[in-house]
Amino acid sequence: MPSYVAPTRDARFIVNELLKLDGYGNLPGFADVSPDFVTTVIDEAGKFSAQVLAPINQVGDSEGCTRNADASVTTPKGFKAAFDALREAGWSSLSHPAEFGGQGLPHVLAFVVEEFMSTANHAFAMYAGLTNGAISALIAKGSPEQQAKYLPKMISLEWTGTMNLTEPQCGTDLGLIRTRAEPQADGSYAISGTKIFISAGEHDLADNIIHLVLAKLPGAPESSKGISLFVVPKFLVNEDGSLGERNAVSCGSIEHKMGIHGNATCLLNYDGAKGWLVGEENRGLAAMFIMMNAARLGVGMQGLAQAEVSYQNAVIYAQDRRQGRALTGPAEPQEKADTLFVHPDVRRMLMDAKAFTEAMRALCLWGALQVDLSHKAAREEERAAADEMIGLLTPVIKGYGTDKGFDIAVNMQQVFGGHGYIEEWGMSQFVRDARIAQIYEGTNGIQAMDLVGRKLALNGGKAIQRFFAMVDEECAAAKGDERLAGVAEKVEKANGELKAATMWLMQNAMKDPNNAAAGAHHYMHIMGIVALGLMWVRMGTAAAAALNAGSDDTAFYEAKLVTARYYAERYAPDAGALRRKIEGGAAAMMELPVEAFATAA
Known part of the structure; x- marks a missing residue:
């Protein structure tokens, strides 16, 4: 069975010695972030990820999610208990605003936790990760009433969130969407259409799921300029915050995927579901991109995550496996063969992984600091500069990070030789899970075009x-x-x-x-x-x-x-x-x- 140990020492080095987070104590949320506090957060998050999430990673892959006869979805064994433990521990609320129940800490610390969780269990971490993206969109574009109604329970993970963009006939070209939103007398909208590839679209982990859905209003332009964003809860929410009747949104099927089997990737049918406009009419794509940009940084982290966990297991295997002799003479003459570490080609693959993972971790966390500074820096020019820099680097973190993350996972499987191709060793799962990160939240070709076509200029x-x-x-x-x-x-x-x-x-x-x-x-x-x-x-x-x-x-x-x-x-x-x-x-x-x-x- 594969193993995972959170790289807490390296994370502490980056946060305390490279980024020097305690030097930003004058900014909101940074005042109490001493090196000792950082160490405590990182070490405890590492234990939680390694002890609670990693043991159910392989179970999630082999068992997957199940769609039941009533269109409900059951997650793999152990996922519900782990999600309850995550909710109780409060790890997902670290960087969210205190006014809605979050802890108001820097995004950098939340990103460390996100890495550990994604590395320990990629599919599981997506349930909370997508919720964080939906929270970001509602904070930026939601009305005060929407924020008060949804954010506290999403931040606490009593409720989760999704993003609904893709339809059978359109992925990147969202101007082709057919989902419609018909205005109703009470100010709501009736949402009708089909969305596909909806990660965490239906599950048994939380009491409610808050869907953010792209749709078109009557008479809207038939292009991306005619898209609006709507909040559509699985269960309607009463005035007192309690849950009301089931909304007209249901899981039509679960996709059978190459990897991330523990995450329910759903086809969702909206049959006149009640929803409410988020932000302005025909400005939904801009609102959704707030969520997508947050998700893209998280996906870049997933590239690092799969590289890290596959690297750790390859190192253990290379230390134990004995094959052949060192070219310079037996390294351990008393043994019948030397370990794989004596072979330069194995060293090449392991050093490639080490050099990538440690630098990618530093880049992701420095990028997360730019997110913090873009909102909290003391001067406007500092905020603008940080926003420009993370805007420039987001497609690089997502695109390059996941391309190389997949390459590393494949090479770490190669270290195992034939054993890497056998499911019980776990390396196949890392490769399969890593593959999706190059595809979703905008394929890496789209990331490259965003960088060259938009960000450079x-x-x-x-x-x-x-x-x-x-x-x-x-x-x-x-x-x-x-x-x-x-x-x-x-x-x-x-x-x-x-x-x-x-x-x-x-x-x-x-x-x-x-x-x-x-x-x-x-x-x-x-x-x-x-x-x-x-x-x-x-x-x-x-x-x-x-x-x-x-x-x-x-x-x-x-x-x-x-x-x-x-x-x-x-x-x-x-x-x-x-x-x-x-x-x-x-x-x-x-x-x-x-x-x-x-x-x-």
Whole structure:
């Protein structure tokens, strides 16, 4: 059976030593966030995830969810008890506003908890994760009455939430939705239509499910500009907050998926269900994107999560499995064979995973800090700068993070050899669960196009220029330490490749828009390489400072410096090859007629 230990030491290092969260004590919600407090939260969240959620992960995969004859859904064995424990512990309420029952703490801490939960049990964590996204949308766009009615019980997890976008005939192109909202005399709307791929759409974990549904009003434009957002509860809510009659929304079926079997992915039928408008008419997509952007950061974290848990299990296997001898001579002559750790190709896969997971964790948590600063920084210009930076990095965190997370999960399965292909070892589940993260909340191709087509040009390219300058400045500073000079030089060179790719896109997208689209995926990966490289420069700098200060945890910090070197040597050079792929343009990619793709008999 696979195992999981929350990487609490690494999380504490990032939050306390890299981000220095206690230095933001003047901002709302940060006042009590001392290193000791951070340590307590991280350690306890790690125990909860490892002891309560991880043991039911494989059960959720093998058992899955069951749709009953009455259209209700039963979650796998142990999920209900674990969700009750989660509700009681209050882990999901950390960063939500105190006025609605949350704890008002920084988003960074909530993101640490989200990583641990997603790593321990991806499918389970989605029930609370989607609720958090719905909460964000209602906080931003809900009326005071809607907020008072729904938010306290969603924050407490007495009720959960969903997002309903996709329909059988449309996914990315939401202008094609057919779900309709007919105004009623009492100010509500009758919602009718079918939504598919609705994660956590029906289940037995909470008393109510609050659906946020995209639909079109009569006479609305037949495009994405004609979409409105509605709140549609599974059970209607009475004036006193108690639950009333069942609404006309039901689970028609559960999707049979490649992975995340423990999460109920439903087809939902709305048959004149009672709903209420959230925000303005025909402005629903903007409201839903608040939820989607929050979800995209969480999905990027899921890429890290599956890489982390598969890495942990591969390390254990490589320590125990004995096959062959070291090329330089037997490492343990008294044994019949050496462990897998003596083989450079196994080391390559494990070092790739270590270098990715530690840097990706740093990037995700630094991104979460930008979310905090975008709302809470003291000055408007600081809030705007943080908002621009996380806007720029969101498609990178989601797209690059999940692409590499899946690659790492596959390679960690490879470490197991034939045993990795056998279900009981658990590596197959990690691969299958990781795969969805590249697809939902906007496929990674959409993330790449969002980055290249929208984010680079926002505000005259101010965010990407600030990113370039930040990388160059921090690399220049790191070169002063001989332990980091080589790392900084290689990350700086990768940043130069990113700048060159940016310039090429600016010059050639005007000639042919397909040039930008053809290179978008590679551009997103270059930016991911540079962003993680920046994290390694920062982590290396913090590790060197700790060693200079005489820390007694020398093994931890020295490993950071070695891994930083490995990243610079093995990841950073890929930026040049990707830049050259971008410069290949779109001509050959788009030239063949459609008929040429069909296989001739």
